[in-house]
Amino acid sequence: MARLIEHRKCEDGHSSVSCALQVLVYWATSFNSTIEAKVEEMQSTMAAEFEYLWALFEPGKIMVIENFRGMKGLTACVSLVGVEELTDDDTRKLRLTVQTIDTASGKYGYHKQIFTIRSFVGKEHVCDLGLYPLSYHKDSQELEKRLVSRGREFIQLTSGDCFHYQQYEGKVFLDGSDVTSDWEGKRIMVDCALNKIRSSSVVPKITRGRGNSWLDPDKLTDEELLICSGTVPAITMSGGTMGAAAIDCLRPVEWRDISVAKNVGLADDTKAKMEIVMQVAKAGFGHQQSTVILFHGDGNSGKKWTVEVIAEELRRPNFIILPFSHPQSSPMEWTYEFCNRWGAIMHVQEPINAMLDRGRHVPPAHFIGLECLVDDLRTLKGVVCFMTTSHAKWIQPELWPSVTFGVEFKKARAKGVTLIWSNVVAKAGVELSDKEIQSLAQEMDKISQINSVVKLALGLAESEGSKPGLEHFERARDMRKEFLEGTEVGQEMNHYT
Structure with a gap:
């Protein structure tokens, strides 16, 4: 559109420009002004209409995603890769492709995910969409600082053997669950190189990841650190429940020398x-x-x-x-x-x-x-x-x-x-x-x-x-x-x- 307007300005007089091109340029200029006004309105009111929602999602921008991977209460940042508007059964929707740096697929590195926003009537609060630009977050600077720090910790931990089979206390999320499972005070084991193999057996088998290409924490930019998922595979030591743990929810197990047993209800x-x-x-x-x-x-x-x-x-x-x-x-x-x-x-x-x-x-x-x-x-x-x-x-x-x-x-x-x-x-x-x-x-x-x-x-x-x-x-x-x-x-x- 910008090139079209520039082309219009470079023409020598109205006589050299067709009426159709003039109409198109006029429409494009008007549409651009309308979109800019709508974006300014959304920024000031934090409310969006589906008709103009696409204007918020520009590929390459950093987005905030709530309930990351279905984990209730977990916030992460992702990089927007692509935007596409689709119609399915007369229902319009935006299909957004985002990527993070994590271990979810068993291969350490960039991992793409699809996020969908269905059409809605009236206006919706931008932050209620589940995925929205980082600049719209109420504490965007503080969130960015915290997630960059978490990303740096994530890369440092996952790039060395010190994190393998490490025991922690904290929260474990079940992937895709609407409910956050919280094993507060109980032992969990996390390993960033673990791949989960769900077999038909009652026994969950866990094997080490192979062929992982570890990223260098010293060579990543703040923007790359920002989109590190900060989640690692985890298994609870009691019951064998498998899920994912956010590293900022984990506390290393503190071991002490205990020489006296704690007896409860025994002879x-x-x-x-x-x-x-x-x-x-x-x-x-x-x-x-x-x-x-x-x-x-x-x-x-x-x-x-x-x-x-x-x-x-x-x-x-x-x-x-x-x-x-x-x-x-x-x-x-x-x-x-x-x-x-x-x-x-x-x-x-x-x-x-x-x-x-x-x-x-x-x-x-x-x-x-x-x-x-x-x-x-x-x-x-x-x-x-x-x-x-x-x-x-x-x-x-x-x-x-x-x-x-x-x-x-x-x-x-x-x-x-x-x-x-x-x-x-x-x-x-x-x-x-x-x-x-x-x-x-x-x-x-x-x-x-x-x-x-x-x-x-x-x-x-x-x-x-x-x-x-x-x-x-x-x-x-x-x-x-x-x-x-x-x-x-x-x-x-x-x-x-």
């Missing part, structure tokens, strides 16, 4: 028995950075659980899976799978054997769950220890030695090999190299060898349990070395002290 002798269990746990993991979490109570009788956390300095990623309040009502095959940076799959094991009652054929009624993990993944080369609960296979005590504090390694095939390391082997300081992990996860004949080592170490630990912990840990390590000496496996494996 008087429960605390003493639990302290014995925790002493065993401390003896086994005290020389490492570790987190030990104990749950016990009688879920069948409706009693509340007792929870004790013994946490030393927490500097590396760790994993906690909380048992359900009613284990028997949960599916037997319920499982969480996490794939760590070293390629090993950590798997919550069942059945288990409570350390205090090792060797007994009847599960202790007051121990519904014991969960122990070692967060020093680098030292253990991918071996992480869990303990959880299920009544499904307590009747098979012969399986207990091979699953106590176990870690399961699976091949990426339908018929995967399952290898289980005992807690005794882990506590003995037996560490796995990357080569060992890969070797053990690929060959079926390793199962019997590992189980034999586990049984030897377990028997040794039981027979000499009264001696100082490190002494029989060292002997268990030596037995492992002797057991593998002379074999092909023994020649290939590296032994760590």
